[in-house]
Amino acid sequence: MTQDSVNRTLGIRPATAPSTALLTDHYELTMVDAALKDGTAQRECVFELFARKLPNDRRYGVSVGIGRALELLEHFRFSDAELQFLSDTKVVSPETVDWLANYRFSGSIRGYREGEVYFPQSPLLEVRSSFAEGVVLETLLLSVYNYDSAVASAAARMVSAADGRPLAEMGSRRTGERSAVAAARAAYIAGFAATSNLEAGRAWGVPTMGTAAHSWTLLHESEEEAFRSQVESLGVDTTLLVDTYDVEQGVRNAVAAAGTDLGGVRIDSGDLPVQVREVRDQLDDLGAVNTKITVTNDLDEFAIAALAASPVDSFGVGTSVVTGSGSVASGMVYKLVARKDARDNWVPVAKASPGKHSVGGLKFPVRRRDEGVASGELISVGGLPVGDDDDRPLYVDFVVDGEIDRQWIGPAGVTRAREHHAMAIAELPRTARRLGRGEPALATYYIDEHGNTSLA
Amino acid sequence: MTQDSVNRTLGIRPATAPSTALLTDHYELTMVDAALKDGTAQRECVFELFARKLPNDRRYGVSVGIGRALELLEHFRFSDAELQFLSDTKVVSPETVDWLANYRFSGSIRGYREGEVYFPQSPLLEVRSSFAEGVVLETLLLSVYNYDSAVASAAARMVSAADGRPLAEMGSRRTGERSAVAAARAAYIAGFAATSNLEAGRAWGVPTMGTAAHSWTLLHESEEEAFRSQVESLGVDTTLLVDTYDVEQGVRNAVAAAGTDLGGVRIDSGDLPVQVREVRDQLDDLGAVNTKITVTNDLDEFAIAALAASPVDSFGVGTSVVTGSGSVASGMVYKLVARKDARDNWVPVAKASPGKHSVGGLKFPVRRRDEGVASGELISVGGLPVGDDDDRPLYVDFVVDGEIDRQWIGPAGVTRAREHHAMAIAELPRTARRLGRGEPALATYYIDEHGNTSLA
Structure with a gap:
């Protein structure tokens, strides 16, 4: 067995993987720069990744991306090439260049398991860290989640329409060359049987065909x-x-x-x-x-x-699956929802922009179930655990104090996500299988610390 | 100056760039395998990359991608990791693994300059090589061209609509994390002033802002x-x-x-x-x-x-530009159009599938111009040069006998493409600026070896 195949089995990427630190919007580093100056950089914050609605009035979405995102997070390091660029172009001050040189994410991330279904306002990911450490991950996390989930959400509907007949993903040529690999992975998690993309086979263990x-x-x-x-x-x-x-x-x-x-x-x-x-x-x-x-x-x-x-015995799907069947960006956003105040208390924060408001506060989401069938998305605002024995808590830990839980990455993470997806889909009410436009299959409810519920 | 900034200036990518050889569909290697067995692998071939139509009945498209594609071609090498995977999974025979281990593209590639406008059937890229060397590039070339050109084609219309006011691309979070870098580059070539994407600044010299x-x-x-x-x-x-x-x-x-x-x-x-x-x-x-x-x-x-x-003084555009404003895949295809026969003569070949036919033969395209204004896309089928003094030949050489012409790559290639795009757009008739659906701004004509022309 070569070192590479050992690595592949263990889900370890080559050490030469390029830095992901500049897959970032300029303003994130400008904010870090200003926050280091005014003392807010170390303020403890919670960022939340969620979608305000489902694309095309679909019945559910599929959350895919965390397995890739965690690997990209491991390579979120500012090496000489990145630091030199930021320094040459004066994107940030020399003090901030020094801070970035030592950047390691030391916070915690939890969220919906990969392959989980989601609904409007489902709090898919919670990033808890200092402001500076968390704000720089915004673009990278959204790029991964928005694309991978768009593909998975479309793929799940195709799997449902094919009604047991196998589907192969063969759209690599219709999306960016690296997105193609992510698309093959996302479609496989959502129930496709294989892909034409060889790199998805090598890197993620997806069966390839052609x-x-x-x-x-x-x-x-x-x-x-x-x-x-x-x-x-x-x-x-x-x-x-x-x-x-x-x-x-x-x-x-x-x-x-x-x-x-x-x-x-x-x-x-x-x-x-x-x-x-x-x-x-x-x-x-x-x-x-x-x-x-x-x-x-x-x-x-x-x-x-x-x-x-x-x-027909089997289907090969190209363009439509890698382009999210009409919705290639899932519309997910990454918002600051809570921060600590000077007395170390959590303060919920939210913006009020018309059509783009957010809901402040820590969250704790469960899938409400009645006799095994999902009946609602219940989100505790304030973060207190809720739900009875029948309900299924939706958060798992991905990163704890900077340590990535490796069960979620590599080919093994993909297998786990695929199995979890099949379970989560099977649990949905039959209305979820409808292809036409309509209401989400489950309604989302908020529950506050007094136990009062309201529709999201 | 650090080595990295020297490299950046010269347009040299780090040597550790990952292999691109498996950004390929399984069937390309299966065909190589079969062709090595039946003796057709070395048959000299011409593949052509083109679009049958413009997305959304637009007036023109913008061809972007060659600068990236050439760099990816440099890294199209099967190293141990790729060969081990192909061997372990028996995608190809051991003999083909050996052939792939020595793969270097030794053919020639010419085509439309980056930033050039295009029309239905414009022969954007011509790859001339042995069958085996050319067929394996299909997916990689199409991934790059389909995505980058979709972004550039949308961006050019936005630039036109903004009528002189500057535009910034800020859609990184709405597309795959590496596609985001390509999108920033493509939008800049098409006339955007800046991007929020820092890696596009580092790798391609696109001005960043935020x-x-x-x-x-x-x-x-x-x-x-x-x-x-x-x-x-x-x-x-x-x-x-x-x-x-x-x-x-x-x-x-x-x-x-x-x-x-x-x-x-x-x-x-x-x-x-x-x-x-x-x-x-x-x-x-x-x-x-x-x-x-x-x-x-x-x-x-x-x-x-x-x-x-x-x-409004300036615009920031996100989702719509990185998703091609409703057409995120340009619909480009890569087809075998000619091969040599046993007597070393070129034989035009074409498929006849309904709605998907191709036009066989070598091509030579010119932009017909009347008093400096473009008036048609004239394509000589058979490959003989055509056009008068006013016309502008559209092919340039990108790779000659395996040697990449480095003027087209790196940040300098981007600058060149941006300038060329501005010229090509300025040359179009005023109808090209219309945003509504309609006919292409220029009609495409074929001219055969006898001088007879016909509409494409």
């Missing part, structure tokens, strides 16, 4: 020659792409090349419900009754649902 | 205290965020804290046309006649255009 593109057929003198060569190389259980020229001829060539044991055919264009039916009949007529059909043409959750009665 | 968030105000006992502290730290020409609680009171507090020389105020919520007018009047009444107003509330090109008559 056989050939149209260029393979075009490279050869004829489609039949291309098919024969592919079968020779990959075996008869490969999947042949049959729509380069003419689908009917393509299916004939495929069975001629592989025989009736051919593993599968892939269709990447055309009017799918009609096409799939025709191909199934043709395969059956040719005796290839066990040959599977996979479709990959511009699918989203609605197109998948429309193929419910078609003899 | 002062404070709402958390800064909430951290302090009062808004006025927060403003006074900010002014003390950043000077009176800073920009104060005035909408945490009440805008009118915020403006009063701002001028009280900084005096009438206050640099600017920022408004991040509310009904902007009304709000901006009121704030301008209030600032003028308070004597702060030179204080600028910047707005940052969910702007896109349409919202910016709607503020044409408002006394």
Whole structure:
């Protein structure tokens, strides 16, 4: 076993991973600069990451990102390259450069488990630290959560629409090259079976798959020659792409090349419900009754649902899953919700901007359940634990006093998140499966320290 | 000068940059595997990167990505970590692992300059190499081009709508953490003045900006205290965020804290046309006649255009620019368009899939111009040079026989791209500035070897 595969098994990233410290907005460091000067930098604060609403009036969202965020946090270090840049460009004063040189996050982070479903105002992440240590994480945490959760939230709906038939994520080419890896990971947590993205396989243990593109057929003198060569190389259980020229001829060539044991055919264009039916009949007529059909043409959750009665065996989804099916940013924000005052008491704080208000105070969220079925999102404001035996507390610790709990990272963290997601989805009421616009599947309630509840 | 700043000036990335070789779809390596077995791996091929149409019926697109792609190409090397993964998971045969271990792109790449405008079927990039060397670049090139060009295409319309007033990109938190850096770069090439993203400043020389968030105000006992502290730290020409609680009171507090020389105020919520007018009047009444107003509330090109008559001095744009303003994937594809036959002649190849056909053959594109104004996109199919003195050839060489032309990479490449973009936009007919849906500003024509032209 090489060191790399040992590392991979243990979920350890290479030490040469680049610094993530400048994946940060300029104003965060300007604030640190000013806070170091006026003495507020060390003030203890709580920042909260949440979404005011679900995109596109969906029924639920899926919180994904913490496993990646924790690894990026480990590399949130200002090395010479970063410090020199900040110094050369005078983004901050020399005193702040020195402070940044020693930056290590020493606070605590807790929140919703990766793969958990969420609703408007669900307090997905709580960062408790000095102002200066917490404020600089705003952009990095939001970038990860907003993108990864957008993909997972779309992917979960596709999994639901596919109703047990496997889905493969193959949209790497439709999103930034590193976002592609995150997308493959997020879709897998949300129930996809595999990805085309090799780096997601290497870094996160997501199963990878793929056989050939149209260029393979075009490279050869004829489609039949291309098919024969592919079968020779990959075996008869490969999947042949049959729509380069003419689908009917393509299916004939495929069975001629592989025989009736051919593993599968892939269709990447055309009017799918009609096409799939025709191909199934043709395969059956040719005796290839066990040959599977996979479709990959511009699918989203609605197109998948429309193929419910078609003899499709599996789906490949590209653009729509990596772009969050119309909502590529989840609309999550990171707000200061509480700070300590001079007498060391927590003071809830909130902004009042129209349409963008926040709810101050520490939170403690539980998933209310009645006989195992989720019935509400109950958030204690003030932070006191609430809920009865049936309810499920939603916070777990990710970082305690600067120490990252490593069970949440690496491939093992992905496996854990995928399992947790399946449980959280199974617990939702049936209305959650509706694809159309509507109300969230669960209402969010606040409960104050006197036990009074109100709708969020 | 440190080594790092020398490197930055020269546009050299750290040697420890991670491998990009697995930012690749599984099927590309499966094809290489099969092609090494059947002898087609060394067949000379031309792949073309292009878009069949413009997103959202826009008037033009902006091609951005080559500067990043060339740097990623330099790191497209299969090191031990990548090879071990491919070997462990049996994605390819041991012979192919050996071939990949020695992979260096030795072909040639030419295409549209970074920042160039494009139209449907514009052949943005031509990759000429052996099949095996070229096919493995498909996903990486498309990821970069699809995302970066989506951002640049949206950004260019915002720049046009802002009509001379400066724009800052501040959407890092609304896209994947590494895509954020690419987005800042792309928006800058398309004419934005600055970004909030610090890594874009360090890596690409994009000017960065920012002062404070709402958390800064909430951290302090009062808004006025927060403003006074900010002014003390950043000077009176800073920009104060005035909408945490009440805008009118915020403006009063701002001028009280900084005096009438206050640099600017920022408004991040509310009904902007009304709000901006009121704030301008209030600032003028308070004597702060030179204080600028910047707005940052969910702007896109349409919202910016709607503020044409408002006394806004600058715009900050977040979500919409980093998500391509409704089109986050540009729809670009990478297709095999020609290959050599056994007698070393080029054979044009094309797929015929409905709605997804491609045009075979080598291309040579020029921007047709009449008295300096662009009037058409003329593409010679077959690759013979066309065009008269007025026309502008669109291809430049990026890689020749494996050697990257370094003028296109690093911060210097970004500066070059930004200048080229400004020229290419200025050359377009006035119809290109229309924000509404419609026909491309230029029609695309093919011209064959006999001089016959046809609409694409």
